Amino acid sequence: MSAESTQIHNIGYRNYDGPRLGRAYARRSLFSQSLRGAYGLGRSAKSKVLPMILFAVMCLPAAIMVAVAVTTKAKDLPVDYTRYAIFLQAVISLFLAAQAPQTVSRDLRFKTVPLYFSRPIERGDYVLAKFAAMSSALFVLTAAPLLVLYVGALLAKLDFADQTKGFAQGLVSVALLSLLFSGIALVISAVTPRRGFGIAAVIAVMTITYGAVSTVQAIAYEQGSTGAIAWLGLFSPITLIDGVQSAFLGATSAFPGGEGPSSGVGVVYVLVVLGLIAGCYGAMMRRYRKVGL
Amino acid sequence: MTVIATESLSKRFPRVTALDRLSMDIGPGVTGLVGANGAGKSTLIKILLGLSPATEGRAAVLGLDVATSGGQIRERVGYMPEHDCLPPDVSATEFVVHMARMSGLPPTAARERTADTLRHVGLYEERYRPIGGYSTGMKQRVKLAQALVHDPQLVFLDEPTNGLDPVGRDEMLGLIRRVHTDFGISVLVTSHLLGELERTCDHVVVIDGGKLLRSSSTTDFTQTTTTLAVEVTDTDEHPDGTRVLRDALSGRGIETRTGGELPGAGHTILLTAEGEETYDLVRDLVADLGLGLVRMEQRRHHIAEVFTDEPRQESAPGRAAAAPGPAPRTAAATAQQTGGGRDER
Numbered sequence: 138m139s140a141e142s143t144q145i146h147n148i149g150y151r152n153y154d155g156p157r158l159g160r161a162y163a164r165r166s167l168f169s170q171s172l173r174g175a176y177g178l179g180r181s182a183k184s185k186v187l188p189m190i191l192f193a194v195m196c197l198p199a200a201i202m203v204a205v206a207v208t209t210k211a212k213d214l215p216v217d218y219t220r221y222a223i224f225l226q227a228v229i230s231l232f233l234a235a236q237a238p239q240t241v242s243r244d245l246r247f248k249t250v251p252l253y254f255s256r257p258i259e260r261g262d263y264v265l266a267k268f269a270a271m272s273s274a275l276f277v278l279t280a281a282p283l284l285v286l287y288v289g290a291l292l293a294k295l296d297f298a299d300q301t302k303g304f305a306q307g308l309v310s311v312a313l314l315s316l317l318f319s320g321i322a323l324v325i326s327a328v329t330p331r332r333g334f335g336i337a338a339v340i341a342v343m344t345i346t347y348g349a350v351s352t353v354q355a356i357a358y359e360q361g362s363t364g365a366i367a368w369l370g371l372f373s374p375i376t377l378i379d380g381v382q383s384a385f386l387g388a389t390s391a392f393p394g395g396e397g398p399s400s401g402v403g404v405v406y407v408l409v410v411l412g413l414i415a416g417c418y419g420a421m422m423r424r425y426r427k428v429g430l
Numbered sequence: 431m432t433v434i435a436t437e438s439l440s441k442r443f444p445r446v447t448a449l450d451r452l453s454m455d456i457g458p459g460v461t462g463l464v465g466a467n468g469a470g471k472s473t474l475i476k477i478l479l480g481l482s483p484a485t486e487g488r489a490a491v492l493g494l495d496v497a498t499s500g501g502q503i504r505e506r507v508g509y510m511p512e513h514d515c516l517p518p519d520v521s522a523t524e525f526v527v528h529m530a531r532m533s534g535l536p537p538t539a540a541r542e543r544t545a546d547t548l549r550h551v552g553l554y555e556e557r558y559r560p561i562g563g564y565s566t567g568m569k570q571r572v573k574l575a576q577a578l579v580h581d582p583q584l585v586f587l588d589e590p591t592n593g594l595d596p597v598g599r600d601e602m603l604g605l606i607r608r609v610h611t612d613f614g615i616s617v618l619v620t621s622h623l624l625g626e627l628e629r630t631c632d633h634v635v636v637i638d639g640g641k642l643l644r645s646s647s648t649t650d651f652t653q654t655t656t657t658l659a660v661e662v663t664d665t666d667e668h669p670d671g672t673r674v675l676r677d678a679l680s681g682r683g684i685e686t687r688t689g690g691e692l693p694g695a696g697h698t699i700l701l702t703a704e705g706e707e708t709y710d711l712v713r714d715l716v717a718d719l720g721l722g723l724v725r726m727e728q729r730r731h732h733i734a735e736v737f738t739d740e741p742r743q744e745s746a747p748g749r750a751a752a753a754p755g756p757a758p759r760t761a762a763a764t765a766q767q768t769g770g771g772r773d774e775r
Contacts, residue, residue: 150550150613153543153581157505157534166531181519181560247517252576255479255509256532257501 164262167253171270175236176277184239191232192278195225199282203289214290214300218307219388221286222279222314226375229318230343232278237322238335240271246330250425264421271319279311306386314378317410318343320417321374327424346373351393358393367398371409380406432493433458433584433616434478439487441473441640448473450640451487456618460610462627462634463620470640471620472512475586478618479504492583505534508577508585508615512592515573518562522553522572525561526579533580540579547575550613551605567598574605578615585609587619591626603630658703660712663722671721672697678715684708703728 170179176192177185202215216224244250253263287304291297325342326335350373357365370376370392383390384403390396398406434456441449448470465471476482478491480500489496491503516525523544530540548557551571556564561572570590577585590606591599607630609615621627627634636643664671676686676699686701703709709726716723 151546152614153535153539155539156536157580158536159505159534160501162536163532163534166528170528170531179524184519243517248511248513248515249517251511252509252515252529253532254481255504255507255511256529257505257534258532259501 160257160259160262163256163258164266167258167263167266168270168273171240171267172273175240175270175274187235188232191228191235192281195228195232195278196282196285198225199285199289203285203293206289206295207293210293213295214286216286217388218283218286218303219310219382219386220391221282221307222311223375223379223391225282226343226347229275229279229314230340233275233318233322233343234336234339236274237271237319237339238326238329238332241267241323241327242330242332242335245327246332260422260425264418264425268319268323268418268421271323272315275315275319276312279315280308283307283311303387306382306388310378310382310386310388313381313410316414317374317378320414320421324417324420324424327421343374347375349373350376355393358396363394363396366392366394366396367402370398371406374413377406377410377413381410431458432456432490434461434489434491434618436474436489437487439474439477439489440485441470441477441482442485448640449477449484452637452640452642453487454635454642454645456633456635458616459632460606460617460619460630462624462631463618463637464622464624464627464634465620465637466622469637471637472588473640474637475509475588475618475620478586479507479509505580506583508580508582510573510577510585510587510590512588512620514569516561516569519560521560522548522557522564522568522575526572526576529576530579535580543579543581544575547579548572550608551575551578552601566593567595567601570594570598570602571605574602578609578613581613582615584616584618587617589620589622591621591623599626606630658701658708658712658726658728660699660701660716660726661697661724662699662716663724665720665722668719668721671719672699674719675699675715675721678719679712682711682715684711 173179176188199221205211206214222229244253250263254260258266283304287300290300321342322339325338329335329338350369354366354369354376357363357369367380370380376392379388379391380398381403382388383392383397384400384406388397390398432455435454437453438451439449439453440447440451452470452474463471463474473482477484477489478496480491480496480503483497492506494503496503520528526544526548527540530543531537535543548554548571551574553568553571553575556568561569564572570593574587574590577587587606591602594602603626606617606619609617610632619627619631624634624636633645633647635645660675662671662675668674672688679686679699679701684701686699688696688698688700701708701712712726713723
């Protein structure tokens with residue numbers, strides 16, 4: 138062996154004795170791969186189209202508003218920072234429906250999950266990395282237009298303190314939104330290995346609950362039972378976020394008649410949102426207990 | 431040095447016992463794990479990877495306890511699953527690089543190792559194309575590459591020849607052999623085809639119903655199980671060449687039988703090869719009788735034969751030493767008398 142190893146073997150096998158960076162590194166790698174994947178980076182050109190279009194659609198209204206505000210020398214932006222995501226919720230739902238299944242169902246459908254679990258990372262690492270990646274992707278999508286608005290507002294020389302406060306409140310709101318929406322969409326997608334079902338189910342959950350809640354809220358408003366409106370908002374993801382931000386983040390509610398929840402009810406909203414996020418994480422963990430090898 | 435050691439390892443599910451007090455030691459080299467479907471092969475691999483706790487007993491891989499050091503084990507071990515596990519829309523290179531990083535390799539090392547490994551398993555230009563367009567043989571190579579990319583000390587290959595045609599099978603078996611001889615990586619390969627493993631492995635472990643049926647080195651195995659199939663032509667002098675040869679062989683004290691009920695099998699003579707001299711004897715007899723030797727080949731044993739032909743004895747959870755090479759048969763293996771089957775009458 139020693140005599141042979143002095144020769145130059147071009148195609149000989151080389152052992153690897155470099156560093157092995159372990160579990161935390163693998164988790165980070167999975168996170169960045171999934172985050173990039175959500176925007177189609179590192180994947181085929183075809184899979185970049187939809188997320189990039191949605192990203193553009195998301196930012197375009199903000200750019201137009203800024204342009205209008207700058208040229209008309211308006212005193213305020215036409216839309217609050219906190220309101221922007223509610224305004225474009227359809228785009229957010231579409232992004233979620235397209236990208237959440239691709240983040241998790243692909244691994245299930247093509248049975249790649251066992252390959253992950255035969256490596257140092259564990260179930261918790263996988264779920265954490267995927268959850269964080271999807272939330273970050275959604276945060277990028279929802280925070281980017283806010284940044285456009287903020288920069289534009291500063292260019293238009295609007296009040297700095299006011300705008301910064303609004304921007305910060307908006308960021309907190311979309312961060313919460315990203316976590317909540319990602320959690321719900323990932324759980325739905327993780328249940329089915331079929332991507333098509335995942336897409337349909339995510340869209341259905343997002344739009345049907347919102348449609349149902351706003352309809353019932355409108356009826357309640359018509360009948361004058363305004364007290365019920367705030368409670369009804371607990372039953373759809375988007376109205377949950379709306380409720381939290383109108384109670385604590387200085388937003389004006391999009392509920393009928395602007396009947397947002399009071400601080401007391403707002404606490405319930407926050408608890409429900411946090412509970413749902415934790416619940417989704419727990420459900421994901423449970424789901425992956427079954428799909429080991 | 432022992433690569434894998436289990437000690438009365440059991441795994442029970444509510445309705446089925448997958449592993450029943452399995453004790454064995456497996457040394458470095460290529461080890462075949464043979465068993466019918468549901469024999470507990472996959473369950474064993476799962477436990478050895480530290481992914482599923484054993485109901486009782488202990489197991490160690492590379493000297494690490496599976497119950498406490500699962501993460502460390504998985505860093506040094508590769509795993510190739512039986513089923514399809516490749517996403518079709520990425521290229522082999524991208525996929526294997528990602529898997530290398532999942533094993534903890536830094537980005538640059540991951541790319542270098544991927545290029546090396548894919549070349550070693552025999553994927554060249556096509557590695558930049560999406561996996562969806564690959565043949566089954568190429569996919570198996572990618573699966574093998576992802577198990578080897580982080581240069582493990584041991585790989586578990588679960589049915590690596592599944593779905594391959596005979597040529598692909600031979601190539602894959604050759605590749606597995608090289609994983610040990612050239613790369614220095616120990617291999618545990620499962621199959622339900624005993625004959626396949628006979629050619630590739632240093633050592634074969636047979637499990638059935640979660641129990642150890644036998645564990646012995648392959649040289650041992652083939653010696654006791656080699657059945658020779660001989661077919662000869664008829665000549666004018668000997669209108670029934672098969673009969674003449676059988677008579678001649680029994681004259682030399684060698685028992686023969688015909689190939690069985692299948693059409694054409696009546697012309698096949700089956701006999702037990704004791705060693706090199708049996709081959710020579712058959713050759714000489716055929717030549718003396720002036721018959722044409724159509725074929726003389728080793729019969730590949732299907733694993734089912736090992737199970738059906740042998741009297742099912744309660745296999746005591748004996749510890750069968752499993753050093754590679756022609757190890758003398760251990761007391762445990764002999765006591766079990768599971769080897770040989772019909773050949774050891």
